Amino acid sequence: MALGKSIKMYLTIFVATTCIYMVLYQYHISRQPITSPELLKPPPLYIITPTYRRPEQLAELTRLGYTLKHITNLLWLVIEDANQTSPLVQHTLNRIGVPYIYLIAPMPEKYKKNKKALPRGVSNRNRGLEWLRQNATEGVFYFADDDNTYDISIFEEMRYTKKVSMWPVGLVTKFGVSSPIIRNGTISGYYDGWIGGRKYPVDMAGFAVSVKFLHERPTAQMPFKPGYEEDGFLKSLSPLNVTEIELLASNCTEILTWHTQTKKNENAAPLNMTKYRDTNLVSIHKLLVRK
Ligand code: UGA
Ligand code: MN
Numbered sequence: 001m002a003l004g005k006s007i008k009m010y011l012t013i014f015v016a017t018t019c020i021y022m023v024l025y026q027y028h029i030s031r032q033p034i035t036s037p038e039l040l041k042p043p044p045l046y047i048i049t050p051t052y053r054r055p056e057q058l059a060e061l062t063r064l065g066y067t068l069k070h071i072t073n074l075l076w077l078v079i080e081d082a083n084q085t086s087p088l089v090q091h092t093l094n095r096i097g098v099p100y101i102y103l104i105a106p107m108p109e110k111y112k113k114n115k116k117a118l119p120r121g122v123s124n125r126n127r128g129l130e131w132l133r134q135n136a137t138e139g140v141f142y143f144a145d146d147d148n149t150y151d152i153s154i155f156e157e158m159r160y161t162k163k164v165s166m167w168p169v170g171l172v173t174k175f176g177v178s179s180p181i182i183r184n185g186t187i188s189g190y191y192d193g194w195i196g197g198r199k200y201p202v203d204m205a206g207f208a209v210s211v212k213f214l215h216e217r218p219t220a221q222m223p224f225k226p227g228y229e230e231d232g233f234l235k236s237l238s239p240l241n242v243t244e245i246e247l248l249a250s251n252c253t254e255i256l257t258w259h260t261q262t263k264k265n266e267n268a269a270p271l272n273m274t275k276y277r278d279t280n281l282v283s284i285h286k287l288l289v290r291k
Pocket of ligand 2: 145147148260261
């Protein structure tokens with residue numbers, strides 16, 4: 001009997017100690033810092049880049065692509081104004097190695113008539129918005145034309161945009177810069193060489209928008225209206241109070257993006273096959289984009 005009792009006692013002590021250890025262990029685990037890689041990831045950035053066939057195309061995409069390669073958790077939506085994808089663009093994107101989606105979105109024929117005032121990149125950007133509505137739930141998106149210049153720090157700044165953020169863009173009009181005008185810490189107007197009756201006289205390279213905010217504005221779109229693309233799109237995000245616009249680049253005191261323009265190049269002349277049929281020039285010529 002005595003033996004049975006002491007076995008029972010030892011068993012009770014054993015079970016109790018095990019329970020105490022388990023509780024202590026659980027407590028210890030709960031105090032550990034969370035190190036899951038998923039939770040450490042910053043919000044995703046979606047970069048919507050319109051592009052189109054011309055001799056400069058691969059050079060522009062290469063330069064932009066290697067800029068974007070510095071940024072983590074970024075998806076590059078490259079959208080070409082074309083009826084079919086281009087194997088040369090595909091090859092270039094693969095070589096750069098930035099995670100990308102390559103889509104096409106041709107400009108509707110009716111807008112092509114007025115050659116002087118084309119709604120450049122509009123069908124591409126609207127296609128990007130459609131993709132986001134179907135595939136993205138969080139993070140921030142930005143319209144990055146293929147020919148502009150970007151300081152990588154602007155991408156980390158825009159990543160935390162709650163609704164809409166803005167900042168100055170260099171090399172816009174004769175003013176040399178386009179920027180919100182900040183007085184006492186808030187937007188009191190816009191500085192741009194061409195106001196044109198716009199509510200938001202800003203450049204495409206000067207604002208970013210949160211994906212959640214886009215979902216709350218299901219009809220937001222960019223209009224096919226040359227010169228008024230940015231204004232029309234930002235107005236379609238209404239209601240948006242001016243005080244809700246977040247000011248980046250140190251309260252709009254720095255220039256981190258530039259609206260650069262590349263010199264237009266002639267189409268390459270065809271290769272003289274009688275002369276060069278058995279040379280490397282045959283391969284090289286297959287890499288040239290012609291309009
Ligand atoms: C800027 C804006 O980015 C355009 O949205 C706007 O149409 C234009 O100003 C304007 O207000 O006229 P800009 O530098 O003048 O653009 O024009 P591009 O750089 O030639 O085009 C803007 C973007 O659209 C580029 O990413 C370009 O690759 C693309 N694009 C251009 C097309 O997809 N299709 C075209 O026919 C031309
Ligand atoms: Mn441009």
